[in-house]
Amino acid sequence: MDIKFCIQCGNSTHLTIPEMDTHHRHQCQTCGFIHYQNPNIIAGCLVYHREKVLLCKRAIEPRYGLWTVPAGFMENGESTRAAAIRETREEANAMVELKDLFFIANLVPINQVYMLYLAELVNEDFYAGIESLDVQLFSEQQIPWENLAFKTVEITLKKFFQARQNNQFELHEIEFKADRSVIWF
Ligand SMILES: [Zn+2]
The missing domain is CATH 3.90.79.10 (Nucleoside Triphosphate Pyrophosphohydrolase)
Structure with a gap:
């Protein structure tokens, strides 16, 4: 699922591979919150x-x-x-x-x-x-x-x-x- 806005602060996210991670995640560009999606x-x-x-x-x-x-x-x-x-x-x-x-x-x-x-x-x-x-x-x-x-x-x-x-x-x-x-x- 595409997550456009941060569930924590409401600002925009971007799709990126966070530090120490191996998968693309939707991460908040403002507060840094990472929206993990799992089975x-x-x-x-x-x-x-x-x-x-x-x-x-x-x-x-x-x-x-x-x-x-x-x-x-x-x-x-x-x-x-x-x-x-x-x-x-x-x-x-x-x-x-x-x-x-x-x-x-x-x-x-x-x-x-x-x-x-x-x-x-x-x-x-x-x-x-x-x-x-x-x-x-x-x-x-x-x-x-x-x-x-x-x-x-x-x-x-x-x-x-x-x-x-x-x-x-x-x-x-x-x-x-x-x-x-x-x-x-
Ligand atoms: Zn945020």
């Missing part, structure tokens, strides 16, 4: 209940009307686990018992890191939060594969059902590169 972490849950998983139909852009797992940007002062639980409560009003980390995706072109935990649904009293049009449990056969919001969701769900079959839930890590290729680790 954002998106934390969420792959919520399961018996043989089904919980998906939310998005009531917000981007990808309005498509299905996704409950996930969202971490807040300051929060852990990834706390963020995953909070997002699941906000988007699906679902109570979960958080398990292991299951999936990490580095979305390099958009400067995001996506972290999904396995989470067991505690009860079936879930309902759509303000950012969802609908929340439902889906078996593997019922998943709306053609109407998933993001490629990462499709990959995660496929890995989950594979893992279930083999009863082996190890962590999966992938990287989406700028040239759109995908690397698996």
Whole structure:
């Protein structure tokens, strides 16, 4: 993002490599404040209940009307686990018992890191939060594969059902590169 004015003093910034730094930054020409921009972490849950998983139909852009797992940007002062639980409560009003980390995706072109935990649904009293049009449990056969919001969701769900079959839930890590290729680790 282009930052034209200093968030500290309101004067103009310029793009420069500050002393002792290796990257270009928007630095204030008056007070010297450096506006660092770093990747954002998106934390969420792959919520399961018996043989089904919980998906939310998005009531917000981007990808309005498509299905996704409950996930969202971490807040300051929060852990990834706390963020995953909070997002699941906000988007699906679902109570979960958080398990292991299951999936990490580095979305390099958009400067995001996506972290999904396995989470067991505690009860079936879930309902759509303000950012969802609908929340439902889906078996593997019922998943709306053609109407998933993001490629990462499709990959995660496929890995989950594979893992279930083999009863082996190890962590999966992938990287989406700028040239759109995908690397698996
Ligand atoms: Zn300034």
